[in-house]
Amino acid sequence: MTTQIPVLRSVNVVRYVTPLREGGSLPAIVEADDGFLYVLKFRGAGQGVKSLIADLIGGELARVLGFKVPEIVFANLDSSFGRTEPDEEIQDLLRASEGLNLALHYLSGAITFEPAVTKLGEQLSSRIVWLDCLLTNVDRTARNTNMLSWNRELWLIDHGASLYFHHSWDNWEEQSRRPFVQVKDHVLLPWAAHIEEADKEFKAILNPELIRSIVALVPDEWLTGNGIEAPPEERREVYANFLITRINSSEIFVKEAQNARKTLI
Numbered sequence: 001m002t003t004q005i006p007v008l009r010s011v012n013v014v015r016y017v018t019p020l021r022e023g024g025s026l027p028a029i030v031e032a033d034d035g036f037l038y039v040l041k042f043r044g045a046g047q048g049v050k051s052l053i054a055d056l057i058g059g060e061l062a063r064v065l066g067f068k069v070p071e072i073v074f075a076n077l078d079s080s081f082g083r084t085e086p087d088e089e090i091q092d093l094l095r096a097s098e099g100l101n102l103a104l105h106y107l108s109g110a111i112t113f114e115p116a117v118t119k120l121g122e123q124l125s126s127r128i129v130w131l132d133c134l135l136t137n138v139d140r141t142a143r144n145t146n147m148l149s150w151n152r153e154l155w156l157i158d159h160g161a162s163l164y165f166h167h168s169w170d171n172w173e174e175q176s177r178r179p180f181v182q183v184k185d186h187v188l189l190p191w192a193a194h195i196e197e198a199d200k201e202f203k204a205i206l207n208p209e210l211i212r213s214i215v216a217l218v219p220d221e222w223l224t225g226n227g228i229e230a231p232p233e234e235r236r237e238v239y240a241n242f243l244i245t246r247i248n249s250s251e252i253f254v255k256e257a258q259n260a261r262k263t264l265i
Contacts, residue, residue: 006060008217010074011103013040013081019090026093029106032075038103040075041160044096049222050167051160052102057239058135058159059104060214065131065202068155074219075103100219104157113147113154115187120154123198125191128156130198133180133253134246135162142187165242172238176245179256190264192257199254208244215240 011032019028020039030040043049056072063069079098120128132140139161140146148155165175183189215236223232246253 006063006214006217008056008072008074009034010076011036011038012076012078013101013103016081016090016094026090028090030075030103032073032103037106037108038073038075039070039106039157040077041102041104042077042093042097043099043101043222044093047160047167053166053218053222053239054135054162054164055102055158055160056217057214057243058137058162059156060217061135061206061243062131062156062159064210064214065127065205067128067131068153069104070107070155070157071105073103073105075101077101100221107148107150107155110148110150110155113145113149115142115145118149120188120191122191122193124154125188126194127198127202128188129183129186129192129257130195130202130250130254132162132186133183133257134202134243134250135159136164136180136182137162138164138182138185140187141185145187163239163242166239169238172242173245176242177249177252180253181256181260183253183257184260184263186257189257189261192261195254195257199250203247203250206243206247208240211243211247212236212240215243 011034013030014033015031017029017031017037019026026042026045028040030038032038041052041055043052059069059072077094077097077099081094128140137159139158146156146158148157165172218236218239220232223235
């Protein structure tokens with residue numbers, strides 16, 4: 001598989017279309033100055049920029065591994081954007097999100113993937129489970145699959161609940177070698193019969209240079225403030241080292257996934 005160093009475009013939000021109330025952080029459909037619709041993830045919501053960082057890194061890692069992921073862009077929100085918004089909750093969110101946010105291209109007409117209706121093959125299921133074990137993504141469950149069916153293809157969305165080590169930086173190295181026990185709740189685990197094959201395939205792709213090129217996409221302003229004293233480059237290095245260490249120790253989370261699967265079949 002040929003991989004390319006990712007490059008993200010920047011757009012300016014020009015119109016707030018509608019909120020997506022099913023999201024815990026109140027994402028919204030917006031229109032940008034390039035004429036396209038996007039699902040906007042607000043820096044002022046939920047876990048703030050950490051959710052955006054996880055979504056960016058997770059989404060672009062998924063893309064270089066060959067998964068379908070909507071285009072991710074940086075979305076600028078002007079300070080005057082929310083002045084005419086009548087909903088106070090949304091207005092507060094817009095004001096708290098002025099500046100650089102994250103957005104995914106809106107897949108019009110896409111439907112939520114339902115594993116009870118459409119079965120994925122064992123190879124694809126195994127590859128997705130491996131990715132989520134790497135990212136420690138707790139949000140790919142039957143309750144919320146974060147997968148869409150669009151144009152008869154499977155698309156992965158919303159990796160904002162990944163990389164939860166960054167909510168407690170002090171022991172990141174220890175966390176990088178931990179098994180992903182939440183894999184027992186993964187919606188695709190029953191069909192993930194080839195995780196070792198996925199492990200071999202993906203470890204050959206995700207070299208340190210590629211990992212660092214993806215982490216380098218994270219803007220400086222998302223890595224400063226909120227009590228963070230370390231410079232942005234030092235934070236990026238932690239993200240990169242966490243992922244590199246986790247990949248090098250992947251047998252730990254592969255074994256955990258295999259053991260969890262045995263209890264289901």
